[in-house]
Amino acid sequence: MAISELDFPLGVVARSHSDAQQLATALAEAVAAALRAAIDSHGTATLVVSGGRSPIAFFECLAEQPLPWARVLVSLADERWVPVGHADSNEGLVRRHLLRGPAADARLLGLYQRADSLQAAAQLADQALAELPPIDVLVLGMGDDGHTASLFPDSPGLSEALRGDCPRRCLPMLAPSVPHQRLTLTRPLLAAARLPLLAIQGPGKLDTLQQALQLNDPERMPIQAFLRAPLEIHWCP
Numbered sequence: 001m002a003i004s005e006l007d008f009p010l011g012v013v014a015r016s017h018s019d020a021q022q023l024a025t026a027l028a029e030a031v032a033a034a035l036r037a038a039i040d041s042h043g044t045a046t047l048v049v050s051g052g053r054s055p056i057a058f059f060e061c062l063a064e065q066p067l068p069w070a071r072v073l074v075s076l077a078d079e080r081w082v083p084v085g086h087a088d089s090n091e092g093l094v095r096r097h098l099l100r101g102p103a104a105d106a107r108l109l110g111l112y113q114r115a116d117s118l119q120a121a122a123q124l125a126d127q128a129l130a131e132l133p134p135i136d137v138l139v140l141g142m143g144d145d146g147h148t149a150s151l152f153p154d155s156p157g158l159s160e161a162l163r164g165d166c167p168r169r170c171l172p173m174l175a176p177s178v179p180h181q182r183l184t185l186t187r188p189l190l191a192a193a194r195l196p197l198l199a200i201q202g203p204g205k206l207d208t209l210q211q212a213l214q215l216n217d218p219e220r221m222p223i224q225a226f227l228r229a230p231l232e233i234h235w236c237p
Helices: 020-042 056-063 090-097 101-105 118-131 158-162 187-191 203-215 222-226
Strands: 013-016 045-049 072-076 078-080 107-109 137-140 170-174 181-185 195-201 232-236
Touching: 020 045, 020 056, 020 137, 020 195, 020 232, 056 090, 056 101, 072 090, 078 090, 090 107, 107 118, 118 170, 118 181, 158 170, 158 222, 187 222, 195 203, 195 222, 203 222, 203 232
Parallel strands: 013 232, 045 072, 045 137, 072 107, 137 195, 195 232
Antiparallel strands: 078 181, 170 181
């Protein structure tokens, strides 16, 4: 099955690439072009990215893009509740692979907060995100279970996080099969991005995407909440 065979809502653009490196390069070029346009339009640009291992090649390609990085604010769609120096920290990943060379001039607004509980950390992160301007570019990933950011099926708090009128910017979230507790941006904040992009690799992720399109139930597959225009999907086998 090819991504062109899927039945996407009107206005959703799907792009196929030959391999992971080509995907990373094309995605970096698309993101850089959108950030430049935002800077030309209103002087600054806000980029929100996802963590995990998949985006590393994209981060490294994006770091090489010629941009006025000092005008770019970078933040995260989600975070594991671990210190920044921890090997599983999304912020640490961004610092190592994206904010290097000229891109080190960008400002980073992280989600991790030291607190006595995950709930207290989420409240502190929610307050910190008051500084986040409207998102110009959002780069999401997707798990085999249809989760995106840290919006996991069957996680306590998922219904609240997916509400279109959720008043919180950040909520605590539990990953059922993953050891770390999470912090995640909520649906209203993510869905308001001017340019949302979804990057996925492999036939398994394509099957998951097809299921989400057919299921039409964000509670069971949260990625479904974001499968609408002006989404741009980048995929490789």
